[in-house]
Amino acid sequence: MYERTLFSVERTGEPTPKADAFCPSREGIFRRAIHTGGGTPIFCKSRTYRFTFVLFVLVACFCQSLAASSQGIDVLKQFQAGNQFYSQGNFKEAIDQYLRITRTNFVNEIIYYNLGNAFFKDNQLGMAILYYEKARRLTPGNLEISENLNLARTRIVDKVESPQEGFLLRQLNRLLNFLPLDQETGLAVTLFVAANFSFTLFVLAKSERLRRIALYASAFLMILFLMVGASNVFRIYQSATIQEAIILADKADVLSGPSEDNPTLFSIHEGLKVKVQAELNQWAQISLENGWNGWVKTEALGTI
Structure with a gap:
């Protein structure tokens, strides 16, 4: 068994996100996203027009609308609480509030962007890059997200040479x-x-x-x-x-096969983006931009 490590460079200084986690001008956008994302009740034609059935449908739809509205209010409160914690420097609590929003299946680039900034401030590089990537997928033309993502990438240990594009x-x-x-x-x-x-x-x-x-x-x-x-x-x-993922573990050994008995081909580190080629049980076959590939445990990955 042998081990080879990707060429790494030493970084001086610590980059910080150029933009704060929350800009006041974004709250209006976020509010509209909540209200438009809550859903509206759908009324369907029925062959029966009994009063009790119609009343039941109306009550059910009203309850659904009320629940969606209540959920939107909760999301906004959690968002504002997360921003408050972030401004106070309590990044772990800010992360907790933002993650609660994502668990409601509410997808928004502002939440992902704020999570990226909070994880970065909390020195969780892999998670920061993961959420910057998620935010960029939703708004690929956003310069703030791209700049913060590039800044976070300067802290990645591994230096992978990718093929030069014309x-x-x-x-x-x-x-x-x-x-x-x-x-x-x-x-x-x-x-x-x-x-x-x-x-x-x-x-x-x-x-x-x-x-x-x-x-x-x-x-x-x-x-x-x-x-x-x-x-x-x-x-x-x-x-x-094409499924892409970010390495979340401090260090992940890439093996030649999906079991501990296989030899280690090379090691990769937190924050590196990889492509997932296949999955088998608790293992994932990955490839790097330079063509290297192998198997790592899925627990070391965060899917974008």
Whole structure:
């Protein structure tokens, strides 16, 4: 058995997040996210119109709406409590409040961003990077999140050399990840509708000048739709097939197989991002950007 460790560099100084965990301008956004995310009762047509049944449905829907509203109020209180603890320097309590929100299945980039900052301040590098990555997936174009993530990465022990991307590929990746996936989907639908509207105008218009403008607009919008649609399909495929994770353990030994009896190939450290290729019992097969791969215990990983 032999062991090799990734090349590591010594860091001087300690980076700190550029932005505070909470910006007052974000609370309005967070409030709207709570109210829109609570859900609304859905009324379905029924073949029976008995008064008791209708009354039961109305009461049930009212209770559901009330519960959703109550949950939204609780989430907001926990969010404000977390911000208060953070401003007081009590990062563990702030983390606890933010994590309570995530357990309600409430997904929001501000919560993930605040968690990243709180974990960073609490010297939990792996968890900080994990939640920065989660926040960036929801808003890939957010500069604050990207800058704080890059600052946190400077504290990673392992230095993995990734294949160099060409200029065009780098710009393409930047373009593909400019918008969140749901917004890109909405943009594709909007472009498709606009292209069809322009083509309909081309067919129905009597003015030759208007027909020409509508035809050019339709062709241009359809080209944009195909580009955005292709990007959207590619990103959906990526999210469905590629699973990424962050190393949360201080040090994780990567073995040649999914058992303790296998030899150690190399060691990796907290904060490193890896791709999960497969899982077997309590083990996960991972790969690094430089092509190295092996098996680690799943308890050492945090899935993005």
